[in-house]
Amino acid sequence: MKTTLRKATKQDLQPVLDLVKELALYEKAPQEVTVTLADYETDFENNVFEIILAEQESKIVGIAFYYMAYSTWKGKMLFLEDFVVKEELRGQGIGKLIFRAYLEEARRQNVSIAKWQVLDWNEPAINFYEKYNSTIEKQWFNGKILKKDFDEIIGLM
């Protein structure tokens, strides 16, 4: 089946959110998706992120969801936050098309680095990235504080 690629517009945000929720359900964490369509719409209009869509017969079959990040050493980086192909359509090369389009976008936007994260147990994904001569760094931990804890932690300081 023919796969076509294009940038998402505001009208695509509902089906994108549906896909994100479908995958969260698959990962048994549907309650973790707390973002709303209104958030997506506002933040999209403010150019916080962009999305490349892969479609088959006008249905979204995969996405690359990315935003501009920044390194104090290297300057602009295009950060690939979410890179997904619909479960039942994997193995057809759709991921490769999407990842290539993301790299072309990184080149077009003249960033220093295309960057992303991958879970340490996700061997198929790591193999995919290594096939394309990516550097995989294992020495970084992620730190985070959730909104619900801001007040308490600021109060401690």
Next chain:
Amino acid sequence: MKTTLRKATKQDLQPVLDLVKELALYEKAPQEVTVTLADYETDFENNVFEIILAEQESKIVGIAFYYMAYSTWKGKMLFLEDFVVKEELRGQGIGKLIFRAYLEEARRQNVSIAKWQVLDWNEPAINFYEKYNSTIEKQWFNGKILKKDFDEIIGLM
């Protein structure tokens, strides 16, 4: 000595870059700082990042360098890319002041998550973050492709 905090303006970018370079030298990687002052200026004017400065007697003694990131599940995140106190001034509580100001900024910008990375061997930093009830996640790898390799990798795909 009294430490004051404020947001950086365009005029501060040169001393910020000097500090970044000083630290890269300390880390024996001065050649890794390839960003230029012109890059910082353009990207700052385009609101790609913001910086909180800590100063003593009008000299910069530390920075929090952050930008808006985005989670498909949670929405806006404020990503702390660089958080630094001048080597010779550590242990005075300047880091705590800066980190607190960063969290206040995260609260003010109404983001879902304040997020950053820390090297796995950097125990003093990890202890600092854990003191403030941060979650430290160890199961993510970073993937990256550098600009110089975009053409070749796109050609492979």
